[in-house]
Amino acid sequence: MASISAEKLYKVFGRRPQRGVDALENGATRADLRKQGLTPAVIDASFDVTDGEIFVVMGLSGSGKSTLIRMVNGLLEPTSGSVSIDGDDVTRLGGEKLRAVRRDKVSMVFQHFALLPHRTVGENAAYALVISGVNRSEREQRASRALEMVGLGGWGGSMPGELSGGMRQRVGLARALASGTDIMLMDEAFSALDPLIRRDMQDQLIELQQELGKTILFITHDLNEAMRLGDRIAMMRDGRIEQIGTAEEILNDPVNNYVAEFVQDVDRTRVLTAANIMEPPVAVLGAEQGPQTAHKLMREHQTSVLPVLRRDRTLAGLVHEHDVAGAVRDSSEMRVQPADQVGTVPQDAHLVDLFASATEHPLLVVLDERDRVVGVIPRVTLLAALHTGPSEGGGPGATSETTTTGDLQPTGGAA
Structure with missing residues (x-):
């Protein structure tokens, strides 16, 4: 509405x-x-x-x-x-x-504070309530609560002239909040x-x-x-x-x-988020699947790394090409890089906050609020996003609609 x-x-x-x-x-x-x-x-x-x-x-x-x-x-x-x-x-x-x-x-917050210099901070915060006819006890409580919200608890008895510009603007914001x-x-x-x-x-x-x-x-x-x-x-x-x-x-x-x-x-890095540039992984591996399935997926999709997902689509870890090849060759157990050693980022993280992880991890795994995998960001995609707009079908600019959790089902058998 x-x-x-x-x-x-x-x-x-x-x-x-x-x-x-x-x-x-x-x-x-x-x-x-x-x-x-x-x-x-x-x-x-x-x-x-x-x-x-x-x-x-x-x-x-x-x-x-x-x-x-x-x-x-x-x-x-x-x-x-x-x-x-x-x-x-x-x-x-x-x-x-x-x-x-x-x-x-409706309440207003102005550019130049619009505080009454002869009234205290608390009285300024409560001023709209005075106009509305609210009784003194209630308006003092509401003004005090609003001042706490904006980080000015305890300043109610001060005069506006004692405050910095930023603090005076907080009083203006508190006045708007107190009005309710x-x-x-x-x-x-x-x-x-x-x-x-x-x-x-x-x-x-x-x-x-x-x-x-x-x-x-x-x-x-x-x-x-x-x-x-x-x-x-x-x-x-x-x-x-x-x-x-x-x-x-x-x-x-x-x-x-x-x-x-x-x-x-x-500055695109402070506007775009992980969800804006993430790609669907080319394939994912179920946590119960073994090296033969991983090897087949890697060959079919020409990839050197696969996210490993549990049944609830949370991340179990990553498997890498050399570990898969070794397990197939030696008929041994496949090494899985554990999830706590993988570069993971929330989908609402801004790009500026991804670079530290990207320097350590060539592939970032994007998680939703329930820690389910919703996409991946290769390092090259992160770098490309600094200079280009959205591309079609994934890549820089791909959104969470492109890579919903429903798309991320492990391939080739059990989840």
Whole structure:
């Protein structure tokens, strides 16, 4: 279900803005409208933000992203189009009904903290609750709990001037959490912070989201921040949404040259995960199968190593060509490299975290959350993923849909 839904949003500033919308719909450009004294800030924007999603709107200065978020919370009225929050069309609400939506359903985190300097940290965190009429005892408890969540337990009695910039932004985040709304709007919330503090706040938001599952509309001009935080990203340019997709989709399948050029310098190792580049193993061996079966599989599939799987598809280990050949030749027991000596990685691990293991292991085995084998990453595939997009039929860019656990059945007999 969509917590936020925007449909064909336009915002044109100037006299007779609806004429500007009509002109845009008939093919006019922004430059054409400027000649008429009109400024189109948002043009034909449509998107849905689902429950529990971090949806990032990313664009450079002047792209329309801040105007867009102000229409979402009702601070700006669209020239055309509609915005719904939990099914309520905020473009049709006014007065107390609109204030109730803002108060009960939506909280804001701003770029420049927006703290009240004459109130304590605790009072700032509880301020939205004061507006909502919550009694003092409850709002102090909720504010204290929110401050604990953002790592500011014990700072409630301090004044904002005593805090660093990063700490003040944490107070702003705590205020939004204390309000108890399911939807958070974050407008360039971390952009005023130093890079190290900014990354710390991103980590904080990711941890809180895993715990609380808020619906978050996040505005940023920083592509790396968008890629790191967003479940999905909307790329804006000149008032229009150019592309909506996951970080992987935008990085690997840009919709046009503008998006492609924009993402070309992104650090792929911090965006792509093991699941994005893993391949299905060419064959796997059942834990109860012997050297003759392993030898046959290796010859048929032209591979020098086979993962060995138990019946529950967890990893028992690896067998290597020289060990298989020796066991067949000598009619002896086949040596299996035990699982704890194999390079294994979780499927959600970012590529940057795989290189240490890849230097020791030419083949990485990818595991799901239940430690079942879902794919493999040869060292050459990891290196290729740094420079190429997705390939068809496995290899760099292959997804978990390509290599489901159901595909990984041992070949040639018992599992």
